[in-house]
Amino acid sequence: MFSFLARSAISSIFVFGGQAAMREPGGRTAMVEKTGRAVGVELDENEAATLVKLNGAVMAGAGATFALGILPRVSAAALIGSLVPTTLAGHAFWEEKDPAARKGQLTQFLKNAAIVGGLALVLFGGGKRDSAA
Template sequence: MSLVRRVARPMLAAMFVVGGLDQLKHPGAKAKAARPVIDRATKAGLPDDPELLVRANGVAMVGGGALLATGHVPRIASAVLAGTLVPTTLAAHPFWTESDPQTRAQQKIQFLKNLGLLGGLLLAAVDTDGRPSLAYRAHRAGESVQRTARTTKREARHATRSARREARLKAAQAKNALT
């Protein structure tokens, strides 16, 4: 792992670990703010307990942040954190609903900060750490299978021709032995 990844991943994860712990300790105020988002989520089959959902989001943030910071399954951890960031941002920073210009500006800044974090998480989610991606490796494996199939067919043709020549030679030797 490169030095940049070793330093950048914990830096990116710190916000999520701290925010997740806060959601676990103090879900009440956040549950109140999350109510509009939770109302939409309950239509998708999630439970209608705002504090439970805020705590679950906090657990995902702490777990994903810890995994990302330590470099364990960083791509999956980044994807999980990106998934937690979307509802958090929509619930906590709806600048479009604010009427006070100063509050609106502050909420917009926080919204854009979270948007920047989301961009960093998306980059971390696709970062292969210098190794080829799964799609590339699958493509190469498919090419390898095709190459093996072609080689096997060619070798089978050669073996068939060789066996025919050998059979003709043996037949000729047997015929000569009889005469």
């Protein structure tokens, strides 16, 4: 029962955020376009919206399967794979000039890094003590 509750708590942000991105890509498309340009890929608004919706579908779907304990390691890998680019594109604190905005983006970046760490423990069977510890 505890594992289900823990997985559900982790999954909630993915299911909620993923379905929101699928329904309304909104300002996320501009972030995707900007990130694409930064890596040399030009995307129009429709292509960026499609990527946002696809990422949202991965988050919502993998979040649901993770919560239910269906292939939890595969689900965790999919969630990590969707969260890393989302974090880099959406919470680029290093680009913020305003101190308050920078602090807010840094907080969101670190929150996502913590979630990736928790998912990595599931993916790699962590939680066991390292032999060097």
